[in-house]
Amino acid sequence: MSREPRIRxxxxxxxxxxxxxxxHGANDPEGRATGYVAGVDRLGIPPLRMADGPLGVRxxxxxxxxxxxPIALAASFDVExxxxxxxxxxxxxxxxxxxxxxxxxxxxxxxxxxxxxxEYFAEDPVLSASFAGAVVAGIQSxxxxxxxxxxxxxxxxxxxxxxxxxxxxxxxxxxxxxxFRSAVEAGAGSIMTAYNDVNGTRMSxxxxxxxxxLKDEWEFGGYVVSDWFGxxxxxxxxxxxxxxxxxxITLAEMQAxxxxxxxxxxxxxxxxxxxxxxxxxxxxERFAAALADAVESGTVSEDRLDDMVTRVLRVMDRVNLLEExxxxxxxxxxxxxxxxxxxxxxxxxxxxxxxxGVLPLSDDADVAVIGPNVDEPVLGGGxxxxxxxxxxxxxxxGIAERAEGGVAVAHGLPRVEEVSMLEEFxxxxxxxxxxxxxxDLEGAAATAREADVAVVFVRDTASEAIDREDLRLPGRQDxxxxxxxxxxxxxxxxxxxxxxxxxxxxxxxxxxxxxxxxGQAHGEAVAAVLYGDAxxxxxxxxxxxxxxxxxxADERRYPGVDGTARYDEGVFVGYRHxxxxxxxxxxxxxxGRSYAxxxxxxxxxxxxxxxxxxxxxxxxxxxxxxxxxxxxxxxSVDGVDRPVRELAGFESGAIPAGERVSVAVDLxxxxxxxxxxxxxxVDPGEYVLEIGRSSRDVRTIQRTELDSGFRxxxxxxxxxxxxxxxxxxxx
Ligand code: BGC
Numbered sequence: 001m002s003r004e005p006r007i008r009x010x011x012x013x014x015x016x017x018x019x020x021x022x023x024h025g026a027n028d029p030e031g032r033a034t035g036y037v038a039g040v041d042r043l044g045i046p047p048l049r050m051a052d053g054p055l056g057v058r059x060x061x062x063x064x065x066x067x068x069x070p071i072a073l074a075a076s077f078d079v080e081x082x083x084x085x086x087x088x089x090x091x092x093x094x095x096x097x098x099x100x101x102x103x104x105x106x107x108x109x110x111x112x113x114x115x116x117x118x119e120y121f122a123e124d125p126v127l128s129a130s131f132a133g134a135v136v137a138g139i140q141s142x143x144x145x146x147x148x149x150x151x152x153x154x155x156x157x158x159x160x161x162x163x164x165x166x167x168x169x170x171x172x173x174x175x176x177x178x179x180f181r182s183a184v185e186a187g188a189g190s191i192m193t194a195y196n197d198v199n200g201t202r203m204s205x206x207x208x209x210x211x212x213x214l215k216d217e218w219e220f221g222g223y224v225v226s227d228w229f230g231x232x233x234x235x236x237x238x239x240x241x242x243x244x245x246x247x248x249i250t251l252a253e254m255q256a257x258x259x260x261x262x263x264x265x266x267x268x269x270x271x272x273x274x275x276x277x278x279x280x281x282x283x284x285e286r287f288a289a290a291l292a293d294a295v296e297s298g299t300v301s302e303d304r305l306d307d308m309v310t311r312v313l314r315v316m317d318r319v320n321l322l323e324e325x326x327x328x329x330x331x332x333x334x335x336x337x338x339x340x341x342x343x344x345x346x347x348x349x350x351x352x353x354x355x356x357g358v359l360p361l362s363d364d365a366d367v368a369v370i371g372p373n374v375d376e377p378v379l380g381g382g383x384x385x386x387x388x389x390x391x392x393x394x395x396x397x398g399i400a401e402r403a404e405g406g407v408a409v410a411h412g413l414p415r416v417e418e419v420s421m422l423e424e425f426x427x428x429x430x431x432x433x434x435x436x437x438x439x440d441l442e443g444a445a446a447t448a449r450e451a452d453v454a455v456v457f458v459r460d461t462a463s464e465a466i467d468r469e470d471l472r473l474p475g476r477q478d479x480x481x482x483x484x485x486x487x488x489x490x491x492x493x494x495x496x497x498x499x500x501x502x503x504x505x506x507x508x509x510x511x512x513x514x515x516x517x518x519g520q521a522h523g524e525a526v527a528a529v530l531y532g533d534a535x536x537x538x539x540x541x542x543x544x545x546x547x548x549x550x551x552x553a554d555e556r557r558y559p560g561v562d563g564t565a566r567y568d569e570g571v572f573v574g575y576r577h578x579x580x581x582x583x584x585x586x587x588x589x590x591x592g593r594s595y596a597x598x599x600x601x602x603x604x605x606x607x608x609x610x611x612x613x614x615x616x617x618x619x620x621x622x623x624x625x626x627x628x629x630x631x632x633x634x635x636s637v638d639g640v641d642r643p644v645r646e647l648a649g650f651e652s653g654a655i656p657a658g659e660r661v662s663v664a665v666d667l668x669x670x671x672x673x674x675x676x677x678x679x680x681x682v683d684p685g686e687y688v689l690e691i692g693r694s695s696r697d698v699r700t701i702q703r704t705e706l707d708s709g710f711r712x713x714x715x716x717x718x719x720x721x722x723x724x725x726x727x728x729x730x731x
Contacts, residue, residue: 024287025248053103056387066389072349072516074121075538086138094331117499122541123574129182148183150194161195167567189315211241251281277465346518346525351538358510360532371457377522383464389520398523412444462498539592579644590694596624600699635685682711
C-alpha cells in the first residue's frame, strides 16, 4: 500500500529547519557511518546511516566479509550470482546497523588506467547494466537502500573532481547511462552524482541529466545524493535535482570521525599524489543554513524543498525505516553462507586466459609458489571501498592446503606496496606496511627449477583518486615472470589486477589466469581453479591490449587537455573500438577458456520473445561451465558509424561432461537500437546474430530481419519518458 499520504503529512508537519536537516549529512554520533542524515525525533523520523561498498560493508575499524571486486563478479557473466552477491551485501549492511550501501559502482570502464575500474563492472553497457540492476535488486531486497554511483561519466580518477567530460548524446545514451537506468528500474532508492562536469556543468548541478533524464524520463522516485564534498552551489544543485548533500560537515570534522581514536585529530593535509584526484574540501555545507536562506529568499522554491524531503522519506519508508517497531528484515555479517559466496564469486570470476594443458594441476605435483605478495590476499584497491575481513586466505596457504605434492615458496621481489588513499586522507597509520624484502630473483629461479610446476603471482595496485600510471605490472614483476619461465616450462602466471594489464611474457609461459582482486577467499579460490575443483567460469568484461592501442591513448581523450576530456571516440569504447579499427587485442572482450570443450550445436532465435535458444554440448570428459554470448551485427546505414558488433545477451551455465544443454539467452533492446538526432532508432534490414565464446570467437551465426512490430517495441521501451523530458525542455 502506498504510504504517500502519510509522508505528505509528515512533510507538512516539518519546520523549515527540520526539512533542511533531512537534506544534508551530519556527524554520526556513533562515529561509524560514512554518511549520516540526522532524523527528526519529535516526528518519529530516525536517522539514515550510509556505509561504503561495493566490495563489502566498510565501517572504519570494523570487519565484514571482503567480497571479490565487482569487476571479478562481472567476469562471471552470471546475473543470478550478482543478485545473490547484492543480497549478501544488503544483509551485511543491515547486520552493521546501516541503512544505505554506497554501491554498486555503475560507471562504464572507458579508460583502462582508471584507478577504480575494480569497483566497476565492464566496458560494455549491456553487461554493466545487467550487473548493476541485479546487485541493486539484491541489496534492496534486504531493506537496504542501494546507491549506484557515480552518475555519470566518472571514467577517470585523475582530476576527477575538476575534469569536464565533453561527450555527445549518443555515447551518453548508448554507453554511459544504461547502467544507471537499469539500476533505477531495479529499484535503487538513491543515486550518487559524480564529481566531474559533463559538457561544462558540474554533475551535482546537472539539471538536464539529473532532473530531466534521471527523474523525469526514467521516473526515478528516490533521492539523488552528492559525492562527498562534491557540491558546489546551493540553488544550482537544488534546482538541478540534487536532494541530499554529503558529507555536510567539514573535512576536519569528517577526518576526526573517521580516524582511529588515537589519531583522531591528526587528519592532515592530503598528500600531492592523491590531491589531484580529491574534491575541494571547502565544498560543503551548501544545503545547511544556505539552503534555508535560499528557500526564504525564493531562489529555491518551498515545493522543491518539499520534494527533496519527500524523496528521502519515501526511500526510508521503502526500506521500512519509518515503521513503528522493527518491521525490517534482519541482517547478518560474516555468515558461513557469505564466506562461501565470497569463495564462489572469486572462483567463478577467474578467467583462464591461456592454457597449453598444464592446468588443471595434478594433485601430487610439486609446486613452487612464487611472488612478492603470496603471503597475503589481494582484498581490493585503495579508497572508500577498502574492506577488512574477519577471515582470509592467502595464495601460499590456499595452495599448501590443497596440494598433495610438495610446496616451496619464494618471493623473488620486495613486496608490492598497496596504495591507500584512505589512510592518507584520514591521517591514520598504514598498519600494513612491513619491512621490505631484498630482491632475490636467483632464489625464485632456483625454487622454480626444482618444482614440477611454478605458479607465479603478480599484481598491480590501484586506488580511488589515483589512476594507474601505465598498464605494466609494478616493479620488476615482468622480469620475475621471465626469470621463472626460463627455468620451468610449466610456469603458470596468476594475475591479480584491477583491470587490463600488459602481459609481455605471455608466449613464454604455459598458462595465465586473471584472478582480479579476489577478496578474503583469494588463496582458497585460486587453488580450487588451479587444481580443477572448479572450472574457471570467468570471461573478460574488459579488453586486454597494449596501452597505446586503446582509444584513450590520445591525451585529449585521457586524461584530457586544459581540464577537458573529450569523449570523441564516441561509442567506440572497448571492443567496439578494437573491432572497428580492425586491431587484434591481446585478449578480446568475452574471452576465457574452460577446462572442458564445447560444441555449439544449434541456435534458434525467437525475437518475438527476445531470446535465442542455444544448444551446447560439452565434448570433454570433465564437467565445465560455459558462458554463451550473443552479439548483434546491425545493418549498415549511410552516414552512421555503428559498432561492428554489440553484446546483446549472455548466459552462464554448468554443463556436465558429455552432456548437451539448451540455454535461453535473453537479448537486450539496447543492442538493436542506436541513438540519433531523433532519439532511439531501430533500423530496418538484416541483423546478424553471432553466437559464441567471445566477441572474437563466433561459433554459429543466425541472420534475421526484424519485423516492424519488434522494432517499434524496442524503440518504445528505450524511449519511455523521453516525451516528458522533451516537453519540459521546450517549456
Ligand atoms: C567516493 C565515493 C564514496 C564516498 C564516501 C568518495 O570519495 O567517490 O564512492 O562513496 O567518498 O566515502
